[in-house]
Amino acid sequence: MAALAAPQPCHKEEFELLKARLSAKPPSPPLGGLLPTNIPELDRLLDGGLPAGAVTTLEGEIGRWSLAAGLVAGATRKGLVAILDDGGLYPPALAQAGARLERVLVVPVRRAIAMARAADILLRSRICRLVLVPAMAVRDAIWTRLATLAHRSGAILIVVAARANAALSAAAGVRLHCALERAVVHGRRGLWGSIAGFELSVGVRKHRHNVVGGTVRIRAEHAEMLDAALR
DSSP states (O other): OOOOOOOOGGGHHHHHHHHHHHHSOOOOOOOOSEEOOSOHHHHHHTTTSEESSEEEEEESSSSHHHHHHHHHHHHTTTSOEEEEESSOOOHHHHHHTTOOGGGEEEEEOOSHHHHHHHHHHHHHHTOOSEEEEEOOOOOHHHHHHHHHHHHHHTOEEEEEOSSOOHHHHHHOSEEEEEEEEEEEEESSSSTTOEEEEEEEEEEEEEETTOOOOOEEEEEEETHHHHHHHHO
């Protein structure tokens, strides 16, 4: 096989330019803006949606994962989403919520420190508009660092927790709390009835732009299935 010829002097400038382009770091995707929840009443409370460059917590005993699935679905319409999976992720539930699975990056992690490192790398890479993580037991300083990285990257870091501790609460720019209002029964109550979904209340407990807090009621179809599948 013949050796590759060295670039001719007349083409040296073009060769160097091409080499520089190939070795250059690819540009970061534009991040920022608001991420609507697609729940009109909640978006009004949030002044348009979840702000970019901030930590958002989804809290409560039920409904938080259903709300998370809807946010993932909305984010995949315009970009990539990363989900740190501790073993409970069920992709069909995301697909049912409308997520484009080809735009979901799943990172399997079990240990809290590995999860924190993965979130750190993802936020610094600026490749995902949204990074979703389950609650993890880490040092208080880690939540401060992740909040700083989210701010610098313009990404949205969503933390799903039954209850946020003091450090996470302080680092969060937005805190939403989900609570069960009542079950919605299809058909007759009793033996011949079936649960069609739930009515949930979603309250804004904190907003970094000082939006006045409030609570909205929403209906979640098969919320119990999504919460169990994504927990």
